[in-house]
Amino acid sequence: MRKRNKFKHGVYLLLALAMLLYALPKLSLANGPGWVFGFGVVWSLFAFMVIAAHLHFIIGVDEEKTKRLEAVRKAKLEQWQSKWKEETRVTQRS
CATH class of the missing domain: 1.20.5 (Single alpha-helices involved in coiled-coils or other helix-helix interfaces)
Structure with a gap:
C-alpha cells in the first residue's frame, strides 16, 4: 500500500511541476505592485507549497x-x- 501511495504522490508531484512550468511564463510578474502581480505571486507560492508537500511525503519524513x-x-x-x-x-x- 505504501508504494502505491508514493506512486500516486509522484504523479501528483509531476502534474504540479508541469502546471507550474506551463503557467509561470504566462503569469505577469513584471508589472510591479498590483492585483495581477499579487495573483501571480500567491498562485506561484501555492504551487510551490503543493510541490513541497508531495516531496515531503515521497522522501518519507513522516x-x-x-x-x-x-x-x-x-x-x-x-x-x-x-x-x-x-x-x-x-x-x-x-
Missing part, C-alpha cells in the same frame, strides 16, 4: 517521525510495565 514516536511509545510502555511489576511485588509482600 515515516522517520513515526518510527521515532513508536520508539518513544515502546520505551514508555516498558517503563510503565516495570513500574507496575514493582508495585505488584510490593503489594504482594505486604
